[in-house]
């Protein structure tokens with residue numbers, strides 16, 4: 456039985472007050488809070504096993520290596536990767552996408568080739584491809600959105616051609632919450648010979664994801680958006696493909712042998728992990744995966760679906776609220792973006808903060824999407840395992856209170 460109130464007890468930060476009010480944390484799409492077990496795992500690692508990995512023959516180094524590599528196995532199992540060869544630890548989703556941009560795209564793309572993105576991409580899955588396009592002469596194309604904020608997949612076949620070398624898209628929009636049909640797009644992209652990268656920064660934390668079922672070539676996500684620490688990300692890549700790629704960064708650990716004038720590369724996945732990684736962070740990420748495994752990702756999705764449906768219904772009652780995106784919890788993750796009359800989302804965010812409510816306001820690293828909607832930004836409430844209907848009620852009440860401050864702004 457999924458009990459969010461009980462889950463809240465595992466998160467020390469949720470005991471604190473903000474401006475004298477109970478903290479209602481609704482900024483989970485930006486980063487999530489950490490349970491005591493994750494915080495304890497990092498502390499215990501430093502107190503008991505701190506050492507560098509892969510290099511030492513002493514006990515601490517062996518323990519650290521075992522813990523670090525153990526989390527790689529856990530991560531592979533979590534996303535159904537089949538083996539650990541294709542699981543590379545990075546700093547975050549952004550670095551994972553840049554790894555593909557440098558090690559694969561820059562070497563394979565040329566003038567006339569195309570990279571197909573969507574109109575809803577986070578800057579992390581847009582700017583690296585702009586840089587690739589500038590360096591190679593390849594062209595960026597975009598799948599447009601329908602007025603409901605879903606991908607207009609009727610346009611997909613016209614956009615895909617033999618020129619398309621990569622299709623890179625978010626599995627769930629961090630602004631609209633829209634869930635993308637990953638398998639369908641992947642199948643159609645592969646049919647024209649394109650590779651597929653899934654930006655799963657908002658998907659892996661919130662729903663069951665299996666990379667073998669999705670059949671994607673690459674998939675990227677961040678530990679900090681799924682109860683883990685900052686500074687740890689994951690790139691999954693199909694091992695056969697990673698094998699053909701050149702390293703991203705050069706240095707220690709990613710080599711087999713080094714001469715003055717050349718080097719040979721380590722095996723997968725270490726070929727792509729240069730230098731000392733965030734060992735303590737990866738160890739703590741293991742505790743986050745344990746926590747999510749105990750809850751079950753299907754139950755996490757169901758909980759967020761219930762909360763999203765409730766939030767859409769409650770916010771939708773107020774005629775001054777404009778909600779962006781599908782407005783359907785079946786087709787949308789735990790993200791609700793909205794505006795209130797003519798109140799600037801930053802002003803709304805500041806007033807909600809006075810009530811202890813943390814939301815995000817602004818362009819959410821999706822400036823082109825904001826331009827499509829002809830708005831400067833939105834207020835965004837995003838949910839996770841510890842949020843309850845009480846949190847949604849607190850949000851709605853605080854919005855009403857904020858509206859009285861700005862009562863002239865929308866009459």
Ligand SMILES: Cc1ncc(COP(=O)(O)O)c(C=O)c1O
Nearest residue numbers: 547548549577579625629656677
């Ligand atoms: C869809 C999406 N992609 C990529 C990112 C970038 O994640 P990070 O900052 O952890 O690299 C985010 C972060 O909000 C996101 O929501």
